[in-house]
Amino acid sequence: MTGVSTAGTGIRQRERMLNRSHTRRRDIGRVIVAGMLAAALGATGSASAHDDATQAGAEQFYLHCGVCHGIAARGDGPLAALMHRRPPDLTGLARAHDGEFPFQAVYEVVDGRRPLAGHGDRDMPVWGKLFERQGSGAWSETIVRGRILEILIYLRSVQR
Numbered sequence: 001m002t003g004v005s006t007a008g009t010g011i012r013q014r015e016r017m018l019n020r021s022h023t024r025r026r027d028i029g030r031v032i033v034a035g036m037l038a039a040a041l042g043a044t045g046s047a048s049a050h051d052d053a054t055q056a057g058a059e060q061f062y063l064h065c066g067v068c069h070g071i072a073a074r075g076d077g078p079l080a081a082l083m084h085r086r087p088p089d090l091t092g093l094a095r096a097h098d099g100e101f102p103f104q105a106v107y108e109v110v111d112g113r114r115p116l117a118g119h120g121d122r123d124m125p126v127w128g129k130l131f132e133r134q135g136s137g138a139w140s141e142t143i144v145r146g147r148i149l150e151i152l153i154y155l156r157s158v159q160r
């Protein structure tokens, strides 16, 4: 389980850094993410990559998920090889569900606060809890939903 705690710490540190250094770093980050996305999607030139929500989701995915699942969600992030349980390729979720992206199920897996029947302990962080801490009071739940929805919109756009 060392992989998970290492990742959790790294991600939190990265968020603190991002929060501190406001817009300039953010803009630079955006450009980097846009470049990586363009590289990842370049061949297909997917129009949805230019969509705002997809772009926001791509940034969130890059920040929080890419280290394990890889920027293009193919299960090949830099941490993947070190993990006890390999992070799965997330680009085949729709194909595995009769061509329809299983929005609700993926939402619940990512959120993770409600234990799912038949799923043992997880090696993936409980994102609902982590995102909760980014908001305060009544806004926490809105932040959680917004973050997860953006990420899901991105994930849906990379299904193949």
Ligand code: HEC
Residues within 6 Å of the ligand: 003, 004, 007, 008, 061, 064, 065, 066, 067, 068, 069, 079, 083, 085, 086, 087, 088, 090, 106, 109, 110, 121, 122, 123, 124, 125, 127, 151
């Ligand atoms: C520390 C590594 C790690 C990070 C970071 C991570 N995951 Fe995962 N993820 C996993 C592992 C490992 C699994 C396999 C199930 C398990 O062990 O929990 C998984 C499973 C999943 C699944 C279920 C796939 C399936 O076929 O059932 C989804 C969806 C998913 N992750 C989405 C995300 C999203 C979205 C993020 C970012 C918000 C994220 N993951 C961040 C490691 C990670």
